[in-house]
Amino acid sequence: MRMEVRRRPTTLAALALCGMLASGCGGGESGQETEAGPAEDAATEEGTRLVPPAPEELAAAADQGEQLFQTKGCVGCHAIGGPTMSAPDLQGVTERRPFAWITSMVTAPDSMTRDDPEARALLGQYLVQMPTLGITEAEARALYAYLHGAVPSS
């Protein structure tokens, strides 16, 4: 699947794609696009599936996460310790947000800005809805591992 990095087209493409796939965005049967939002998933599954990666996993998955950060277009909106763009600087995000929260934000940002007060506050600040990019939970773990260890680029 091709994903453009640019802001508006990505959003529109993501929305169009979501509309076309009856099962919703974010990968199959988990139905992350429907009423029972990811915040609820996170709450019920906490302590099992959404256990933060251990140090070995963080180290092992960071490279894959870095690649995903480029190929999925995150880099088009987010800096890591760089100049603030159209989206929050992700430096230190793994310290200021819980793992489950970050996972929900990356896999189903639209539900988060609707249902989660902190995500909604970010939307109020940046006035851009982060697009749903079809990130799986495994990919979100790798992205977390990358963000956890990422060194500022500037």
Ligand code: HEC
């Ligand atoms: C089109 C621009 C855009 C893209 C692409 C994008 N984001 Fe975002 N992201 C945002 C915006 C804007 C917010 C703030 C919430 C909102 O307004 O939707 C955000 C919020 C976040 C947050 C919470 C930040 C905080 O300070 O708590 C995380 C984590 C995040 N994004 C990760 C990612 C990852 C990982 C990717 C790639 C898979 C990605 N984003 C792709 C725009 C984007």
